[in-house]
Amino acid sequence: MVAAHGRQFLVDGGEGVIECVTRGKKGGVACGDRVTFAMTSAGHGVIENIEPRRNLLYRSDEFRSKLIAANVDQAGIVVAAVPAFHEELLIRCLVACEVAGIPALIVLNKADLPETQALERRLAPYAELGYTLLRVSAREDVAAxxxxxxxxxxxxxxxSGVGKSTLLNRLIPDACAATAEISFALDAGKHTTTQARMFHLPGGGALIDSPGMQEFGLKHLNQDELMAAFPEIHSRRGLCRFYNCRHVKxxxxxxxEAAMDGGILVNRLRVYHSLLAQMLTSRQL
Ligand SMILES: Nc1nc2c(ncn2[C@@H]2O[C@H](COP(=O)(O)OP(=O)(O)OP(=O)(O)O)[C@@H](O)[C@H]2O)c(=O)[nH]1
Ligand SMILES: [Mg+2]
Ligand SMILES: [Zn+2]
Structure with missing residues (x-):
C-alpha cells in the first residue's frame, strides 16, 4: 500500500496504481503494507487481505492507534533547530522504533541554519547510545x-516543519510532495503532510514520508518493553540492588546512580519516568 487518501488506499499493483477501498471497517492498513486485492473496475479494487507484517511503527492513545508505516528497514527520525526542538518527541519516536524492532537514525536537518550547531552538540550523547546521527540540509546537501x-x-x-517532505523532494525530485511553502500560501502553515506516502528511490529502495506529529502516544507499551527501549537502562539490567528495580527511587x-554521575541524560530518564508513571496509573484504573 503506497498511500491512504481518506477512505481510499493507493496500491501499487505492479502495473500502475490501483485505488482501493477496504471491506468493512476502514483503517488498519498501513503505508508499506503488502496487500492482496480484487479488481472491481479499471484502476479500482478492494483490499482483501493484509499480509503478515515484518514490523509496524505506530503511535497510540487510550482511544486509538495511528499507523505510521509497516515493513520498513529503518526509520529516519528527522529533527531540526527550527521550529523549536522538542526532545521528548524525539525520545518517544526512538522508543517506538526500539519496541517495533526498527533501527532508527537521527536526521538532523537544516544544517544550513546557524542554530543547528548548538542542537548538534546537544544530540551528541545520542550517538553514544548507539543511534546514527546524520547532519543534512535539504537545501544544500543530503549526501549522508x-x-x-x-x-x-x-x-x-x-x-511538523522539520523538513521531511523537503528532504524527500530533494532525494526524489519527481515526488513533488507538498511542503510548508505551499501550505503557507494556503494559510495552513503546519501539518502540511496529512497522510503517509511511499515513493521509489531512484537508486533502488523506497522512502515513506509521514505526517508530522506534535505528540507521540505510547499507550501500547508494557513495562518490559519500556525498559528495553532505553539502551542506557537496558545495558544496566541486573546491576541494581533489587532484581525487579524500576529505577524510580x-x-x-x-x-x-549513573544519572547522578552524568552517565545518563536526565531528559531521557525523565521521559522514562513519565511513561512508566502513565503505565502504572492506567493499570490501576
Ligand atoms: N533552512 C532550511 N529550511 C528547510 C530545510 N528543510 C526544510 N526546510 C523548510 O522547513 C519548512 C518545513 O518543511 P516541510 O518539508 O514542509 O516539513 P515537514 O517535516 O514535511 O512538515 P509536515 O508535513 O507538517 O510534517 C519549509 O519551509 C522548508 O522549506 C533545510 O534544510 N534548511
Ligand atoms: Mg511534510
Ligand atoms: Zn534500578
Missing part, C-alpha cells in the same frame, strides 16, 4: 542521508 537510504525501505518521521539503583 542518500547513502544510508539507498537500497532500503525507510520512513521519515518527526515533528529504589536504593542501590544503578540507573539512578
Amino acid at each position: 542521508l542518500e547513502e544510508r537510504l539507498a537500497g532500503h525501505v525507510s520512513v521519515l518521521a518527526g515533528a 529504589e536504593p542501590g539503583c544503578a540507573v539512578l
